[in-house]
Amino acid sequence: MHVKPLTENEIRSSFVNASKREVSQASLPVLDGLDWERLEYLGWRDSKRPLGYAVVVIDDVPTGIILRAAPPPTALGGRRRSAICAWCEDPIETKDVSLYVAKRGGAAGRKGDTIGTLICTEFVCSSNVRRKPTFTELGSDDPTDRELFIERRIAGLTERSAKFVAAI
Incomplete structure (x- = not known):
């Protein structure tokens, strides 16, 4: 399920x-120029602060969260490691994945409770799941198998992102 076009007021x-x-x-x-038909969620980064934002559809309701990006390991003196995004689970695009942490909603969030996960740093999961699968991933060159594989990846992204946001 893709995100329906949203206005700034609906997002806020x-x-x-x-x-x-x-x-x-x-x-x-x-928002101009977004291909809403190819977005399972709307995600973006703040250009001035270490924040990310995601709006996921849960039970036909757009549900937004604010996420804080953890500093990359290189900023802490370590080296950046590859990781798999918990939302799109793309095994190819593993270099630009970041830990994002969100405070929980309501009283729990006001107490400081948070939840975190690894997400593509630039929130490109929707394009990752539509990427042509490698032969190793698919085990076939059949176009029908490829379409079904991509449909399963899209459904998985939709389910995993909604589950994370619902936990908040």
């Missing part, structure tokens, strides 16, 4: 783990 009102101040200060993506 969708956040479930943010204060009014955080919502008003949230940077919003450029």
Whole structure:
């Protein structure tokens, strides 16, 4: 299920783990030109702060979260390691994955409770799941098998991203 086109007001009102101040200060993506039919969720990064945002559809309701990006290991003196995004689970695009942490909604979030996961740093999961699978991944060159494989990856992304946001 893809995200239906959203307005700036719909995006701002969708956040479930943010204060009014955080919502008003949230940077919003450029909505013009987005291919909504090819987005299982709307995700973007703040260009000035270490924040990410995601709006996922849960029970036909757009549900937004604000995420804080952990500093990359290289910023901490370590070397950057490859990782698999927990949402798209793409085994090829593993270099640009970051730990994102979100405070929980409601009283739990006000107490400081958080939940984290590895997500593609630039929120490109929707294009990753549509990537032509390698022969090793698919075990076939059949176009029908390829379409079914991509459909399963899209469904998995939809399910995993919604499950994470629902846990918030």
